[in-house]
Amino acid sequence: MNTTLLSQILDSVEKRRNNIITDLSSLVACDSTLGHEAAAQSVIKQVFLELGTRVSEITIDLDKLSSLPGFSPPVTNKTDGRTNIVGVHTPKEATGRSLILNGHMDVVPSGPAHLWNHPPFEPYVDGDWLYGRGSGDMKAGIVAYCNAFAALKDLGYQPAAKVILQSVIEEECTGNGALACLDAGYTADAAIIPEPFGQTCLVAQLGVMWFQLKLTGKPAHVLDTSSGSNVFDALYLIINRLKALESEWNQTDRRHHCYASHAHPINFNLGKVHGGDWASTVACYCEADFRVGFYPGMKLDDIKNELEQVIASVELPNDLKAELCYTGFQAEGCEINKDAPLIESVKEAHRLVSDTHCETLAVTATTDCRFFQLYGNTPATCYGPVAENIHGFNERVSVSSTVQVAQVLAVFIANWCGLEKTG
Ligand SMILES: [Zn+2]
Structure with a gap:
């Protein structure tokens, strides 16, 4: 990537810093614990539409999914009004590699609200930190990829390959949201999930x-x-x-x-x-x-x-x-090939943006990566912001890290998918 384009992309994302804070705040303000995801999903649906993607809602059909590899028995049978939101960008001419940008909108329960310094679903910024349940895990990641996409559009560019934006539910208990999207036929040349793993690149995850x-x-x-x-x-x-x-x-x-x-x-x-x-x-x-x-x-x-x-x-x-x-x-657990083009490309984008080496991570938890990696023939990894107290009280995400993740994702898109002029 030439240095002019690189600095244009970095500036374009940086100019969206306030959008990132307001987008993230409006998502954190929606309690999206299990069974209550609809409000947050309708916010992100609007964002996907404004990005010019073709939006679909994918329901979790338990009868259909239960025979598929990767299925987990649900902890709730309530499926009404609970959908995954998918936005598909189709280029004028597909010359690059396709990409899925996936994040989960569901959050874990906050515990007793009085044990938080501020109510968990009333987001606020203090210094570099944005607080609230789900701020780090992982609404910031979703906001980062949306703003990466938007920052390219602000420059008059769009990805020269199919890009599929996904906001899924049930990541925190079954993964059946991501499975439903896979079953609906969404695969790509790579998938990135900006889980809050401190700007490292995921190369293994445990089974759970x-x-x-x-x-x-x-x-x-x-x-x-x-x-x-x-x-x-x-x-x-x-x-x-x-x-x-x-x-x-x-x-x-x-x-x-x-x-x-x-x-x-x-x-x-x-x-x-x-x-x-x-x-x-x-x-x-x-x-x-x-x-x-x-x-x-x-x-x-x-x-x-x-x-x-x-x-x-x-x-x-x-x-x-x-x-x-x-x-x-x-x-199931999974290992991701450290030398895969996707991993190389994420690390390269990180290096271009931050001028530091990108560490790899073997995480001691699970993520929705397993669906892409094991069952979807789509190489996948996680790369997302610095967050603290995820699943704890006073969960918070670093705003500057979220902005940098958006920069890395924008640079990654430019390299992986290629760019074409909009309009
Ligand atoms: Zn998560």
């Missing part, structure tokens, strides 16, 4: 499995606890055994090579418990929701077998029953 452990015991008056079976006592024992398995998978000889130097790649998390009904009654019922991480290459059925064996090995009272139920993420 959710399961719910349902424990049924025997209620009794606490005057004689031995006449009952307490599900929480059983839960302690099971957690300890699962933690032992977690340690085993973190041993150096069990590791996938991409995670060799990580401090603690595999994390098992008990994220939610519901059960019991009275402090003076032996608790006889609970549902405990777990998340386990595992390495690329490990098979879902093998993970299930191992979990079931571990739980079966815990000695429980005869009248206590443990049942496992797999809803939510059943997500």
